[in-house]
Amino acid sequence: xxxxxxxxxxxxxxxxxxxxxxxxxxxxxxxxxxxxxxxxxxxxxxxxxxxxxxxxxxxxxxxxxxxxxxxxxxxxxxxxxxxxxxxxxxxxxxxxxxxxxxxxxxxxxxxxxxxxxxxxxxxxxxxxxxxxxxxxxxxxxxxxxxxxxxxxxxxxxxxxxxxxxxxxxxxxxxxxxxxxxxxxxxxxxxxxxxxxxxxxxxxxxxxxxxxxxxxxxxxxxxxxxxxxxxxxxxxxxxxxxxxxxxxxxxxxxxxxxxxxxxxxxxxxxxxxxxxxxxxxxxxxxxxxxx
Amino acid sequence: xxxxxxxxxxxxxxxxxxxxxxxxxxxxxxxxxxxxxxxxxxxxxxxxxxxxxxxxxxxxxxxxxxxxxxxxxxxxxxxxxxxxxxxxxxxxxxxxxxxxxxxxxxxxxxxxxxxxxxxxxxxxxxxxxxxxxxxxxxxxxxxxxxxxxxxxxxxxxxxxxxxxxxxxxxxxxxxxxxxxxxxxxxxxxxxxxxxxxxxxxxxxxxxxxxxxxxxxxxxxxxxxxxxxxxxxxxxxxxxxxxxxxxxxxxxxxxxxx
Amino acid sequence: xxxxxxxxxxxxxxxxxxxxxxxxxxxxxxxxxxxxxxxxxxxxxxxxxxxxxxxxxxxxxxxxxxxxxxxxxxxxxxxxxxxxxxxxxxxxxxxxxxxxxxxxxxxxxxxxxxxxxxxxxxxxxxxxxxxxxxxxxxxxxxxxxxxxxxxxxxxxxxxxxxxxxxxxxxxxxxxxxxxxxxxxxxxxxxxxxxxxxxxxxxxxxxxxxxxxxxxxxxxxxxxxxxxxxxxxxxxxxxxxxxxxxxxxxxxxxxxxxxxxxxxxxxxxxxxxxxxxxxxxxxxxxxxxxxxxxxxxxxxxxxxxxxxxxxxxxxxxxxxxxxxxxxxxxxxxx
Numbered sequence: 001x002x003x004x005x006x007x008x009x010x011x012x013x014x015x016x017x018x019x020x021x022x023x024x025x026x027x028x029x030x031x032x033x034x035x036x037x038x039x040x041x042x043x044x045x046x047x048x049x050x051x052x053x054x055x056x057x058x059x060x061x062x063x064x065x066x067x068x069x070x071x072x073x074x075x076x077x078x079x080x081x082x083x084x085x086x087x088x089x090x091x092x093x094x095x096x097x098x099x100x101x102x103x104x105x106x107x108x109x110x111x112x113x114x115x116x117x118x119x120x121x122x123x124x125x126x127x128x129x130x131x132x133x134x135x136x137x138x139x140x141x142x143x144x145x146x147x148x149x150x151x152x153x154x155x156x157x158x159x160x161x162x163x164x165x166x167x168x169x170x171x172x173x174x175x176x177x178x179x180x181x182x183x184x185x186x187x188x189x190x191x192x193x194x195x196x197x198x199x200x201x202x203x204x205x206x207x208x209x210x211x212x213x214x215x216x217x218x219x220x221x222x223x224x225x226x227x228x229x230x231x232x233x234x235x236x237x238x239x240x241x242x243x244x245x246x247x248x249x250x251x252x253x254x255x256x257x258x259x260x261x262x263x264x265x266x267x268x269x270x271x272x273x274x275x276x277x278x279x280x281x282x283x284x285x286x287x288x289x290x
Numbered sequence: 291x292x293x294x295x296x297x298x299x300x301x302x303x304x305x306x307x308x309x310x311x312x313x314x315x316x317x318x319x320x321x322x323x324x325x326x327x328x329x330x331x332x333x334x335x336x337x338x339x340x341x342x343x344x345x346x347x348x349x350x351x352x353x354x355x356x357x358x359x360x361x362x363x364x365x366x367x368x369x370x371x372x373x374x375x376x377x378x379x380x381x382x383x384x385x386x387x388x389x390x391x392x393x394x395x396x397x398x399x400x401x402x403x404x405x406x407x408x409x410x411x412x413x414x415x416x417x418x419x420x421x422x423x424x425x426x427x428x429x430x431x432x433x434x435x436x437x438x439x440x441x442x443x444x445x446x447x448x449x450x451x452x453x454x455x456x457x458x459x460x461x462x463x464x465x466x467x468x469x470x471x472x473x474x475x476x477x478x479x480x481x482x483x484x485x486x487x488x489x490x491x492x493x494x495x496x497x498x499x500x501x502x503x504x505x506x507x508x509x510x511x512x513x514x515x516x517x518x519x520x521x522x523x524x525x526x527x528x529x530x531x532x533x534x535x536x537x538x539x540x541x542x543x544x545x546x547x
Numbered sequence: 548x549x550x551x552x553x554x555x556x557x558x559x560x561x562x563x564x565x566x567x568x569x570x571x572x573x574x575x576x577x578x579x580x581x582x583x584x585x586x587x588x589x590x591x592x593x594x595x596x597x598x599x600x601x602x603x604x605x606x607x608x609x610x611x612x613x614x615x616x617x618x619x620x621x622x623x624x625x626x627x628x629x630x631x632x633x634x635x636x637x638x639x640x641x642x643x644x645x646x647x648x649x650x651x652x653x654x655x656x657x658x659x660x661x662x663x664x665x666x667x668x669x670x671x672x673x674x675x676x677x678x679x680x681x682x683x684x685x686x687x688x689x690x691x692x693x694x695x696x697x698x699x700x701x702x703x704x705x706x707x708x709x710x711x712x713x714x715x716x717x718x719x720x721x722x723x724x725x726x727x728x729x730x731x732x733x734x735x736x737x738x739x740x741x742x743x744x745x746x747x748x749x750x751x752x753x754x755x756x757x758x759x760x761x762x763x764x765x766x767x768x769x770x771x772x773x774x775x776x777x778x779x780x781x782x783x784x785x786x787x788x789x790x791x792x793x794x795x796x797x798x799x800x801x802x803x804x805x806x807x808x809x810x811x812x813x814x815x816x817x818x819x820x821x822x823x824x825x826x827x828x829x830x831x832x833x834x835x836x837x838x839x840x841x842x843x844x845x846x847x848x849x850x851x852x853x854x855x856x857x858x859x860x861x862x863x864x865x866x867x868x869x870x871x872x873x874x875x876x877x878x879x880x
Binding site: 081084085090091093097098100102103105106216219220223258261262264265268273277 | 626677805808
Binding site: 349351370371372373375376380381383387388389390391392396399400401402403404405406407418457460461 | 743744746747749750753754756757758759760761762763764765
């Protein structure tokens with residue numbers, strides 16, 4: 001029981017980290033809170049499904065196409081909507097929120113509801129560790145979460161583009177004087193964020209069905225992790241994911257599965273009282289205010 | 291600032307051992323100074339020497355890492371800005387950011403709404419707009435001219451600085467901290483603001499001026515404090531301070547670059 | 548030859564606002580008519596309508612209250628994406644007071660209004676210190692999580708909700724009650740915003756640093772604004788509960804969050820009349836589009852994007868400008 005809880009807790013943490021990663025990356029770089037994030041996630045799930053089942057693409061092509069499409073969508077959202085209201089965070093939030101809502105409910109309107117909307121797993125089958133059975137897909141989720149984290153770390157610390165992104169995150173005006181185009185970087189950060197949402201979608205969605213409600217769930221989970229960890233902090237996201245992931249799994253196994261969602265609520269409540277800006281936020285005291 | 295003055299009365303403001311670091315960079319380090327009531331202290335130093343951080347520390351906009359700030363013998367270290375103002379310290383900002391959409395005189399409604407003003411006037415402040423117009427006249431807005439009714443966003447820099455000064459004065463402070471009030475102003479504009487500050491001094495207000503315009507500052511300052519890399523490198527009368535080799539190094543060195 | 552549009556304030560407006568000199572009945576009417584339109588419109592026409600349209604008016608008024616409450620928060624720079632938090636808390640408070648203690652609506656509604664305001668203010672108090680974005684995130688998350696709390700713990704009737712609550716004596720009472728509250732809130736909030744207090748509130752969203760240095764505790768003022776907004780939202784919830792004779796998890800539904808935002812943005816943020824107009828456009832429209840199902844929410848979402856990006860000032864300021872200013876084309880040489 002304990003071993004199983006530990007393993008499944010890890011998988012759960014990996015899922016949360018995957019969900020929050022893209023949202024956090026976009027915010028960390030361009031300061032845009034993409035409230036259409038959940039919609040992009042669902043959109044990627046459905047587009048992968050359409051590529052596979054309606055258009056009959058091979059699996060790998062379908063997945064890559066879905067990820068690419070999400071990235072393009074991120075670019076489109078940035079240049080079509082956000083750029084026009086850049087610098088007004090509240091407008092950005094409202095516009096992306098409205099857009100996300102429209103996208104998700106459009107799927108509902110076109111009747112994308114039901115159990116037939118599922119994505120296939122990468123490999124079938126399962127593995128047993130001790131007396132715990134775990135399917136390959138969950139292992140892959142764990143591996144991809146770890147791999148993506150490492151890749152993002154290398155990308156932002158050791159590549160030119162990554163460093164440019166970080167420069168923007170530090171100070172937009174001085175980055176401008178070094179010849180970095182903040183609009184391009186902003187669009188790129190949005191594209192990468194959305195592509196990350198798509199990766200999360202094609203990896204995680206095979207565990208269940210693709211449902212419109214899932215989009216709201218994803219946004220809520222991503223926000224919860226970011227609130228607990230501290231917006232814009234990668235370390236914060238990882239710690240918060242592990243914290244919430246394990247406490248959820250322990251609650252589900254030892255108390256009652258129903259109480260699982262409450263864990264995030266309690267975590268948010270505690271963090272807000274103890275350290276309102278999140279566990280690992282690097283916002284300065286003054287900047288926290290508004 | 292004669293030595294006798296200091297011992298005769300308790301200082302209005304006493305800063306001891308004040309230290310502030312920003313992620314490894316020391317902005318203010320081990321700073322000590324005292325300011326007797328009714329005096330005007332000039333704080334000078336090259337760019338990045340911690341002057342504005344000092345203002346932020348005294349007024350509660352940032353918390354010090356170590357040290358103590360006493361105002362009228364009361365420890366105000368780490369208090370939030372609104373409580374510091376309540377004790378009688380008000381400030382201006384170097385970067386002037388008025389409420390652009392509001393007419394100039396309406397900008398003063400916010401400080402006039404402060405609990406401190408309410409307390410000092412016993413709630414009988416009359417019409418805030420009238421008080422605001424009086425204050426604007428005091429800082430050199432021509433009475434009955436349209437300028438007080440203009441949107442703050444349409445005012446020239448000189449008037450914005452005066453407005454900033456009026457905002458600080460509206461709080462009826464005992465200590466006013468002016469953060470580079472003269473920066474970005476022409477000689478004529480500075481010359482017209484200096485008498486306002488002198489008048490404040492005559493009214494018995496204690497003033498700290500962070501300033502780069504040394505000539506104008508030295509004419510009105512009682513004493514000068516020189517900072518470099520967050521440390522105090524000299525303190526005393528203006529004429530004496532400028533003779534100190536450390537100060538010449540800091541100033542000429544930085545300007546020579 | 549180029550032309551440029553020139554806008555000039557009408558003489559009447561200038562005389563009325565800046566020098567307070569009115570010379571005729573015409574000018575008095577000019578000032579009074581805009582305010583009288585909602586009063587006359589709501590109070591006189593509603594009783595003449597059929598039962599069905601009265602229902603529509605009631606639900607419009609509920610959304611209008613939520614939108615006006617949203618606008619109040621926005622004045623202090625607080626973007627709420629969870630008006631359903633206020634609605635749900637008010638709804639459950641009134642519902643439990645009625646269900647468990649047997650109190651009549653005349654007591655439950657005022658208690659839920661004040662109590663709901665206090666509870667929501669306490670819930671949101673920690674976030675007020677942070678940047679606006681955190682407020683938006685937390686308000687979006689809280690209502691959905693609270694509905695999970697109800698589901699998981701099965702308190703307050705769990706997924707079933709509290710049913711069989713005391714209804715209003717008749718429909719006309721309900722219509723008048725909500726319309727009077729709506730008008731009082733509308734004109735009350737407009738008066739608050741126009742006062743010196745309102746200047747401080749809007750100052751916080753413009754430039755918080757400057758307000759802090761004026762010796763004003765901005766957290767305390769933001770808390771007051773949240774209390775005002777949350778109370779109005781809780782009233783809407785309490786009223787809706789007695790209207791439907793039901794309090795349950797739908798009170799925390801996303802509808803109550805998104806509709807007010809859309810209404811306020813479409814109508815014009817920061818004017819209070821705007822959200823009212825927005826609600827009176829969007830809710831009946833959605834009633835007419837009922838057959839389209841989920842597509843309604845798609846429309847709200849798109850309305851929100853289009854107005855935020857393309858027409859950020861909204862409908863009301865446009866009408867206001869036409870009313871107060873003369874426009875003409877002049878040559879630019």
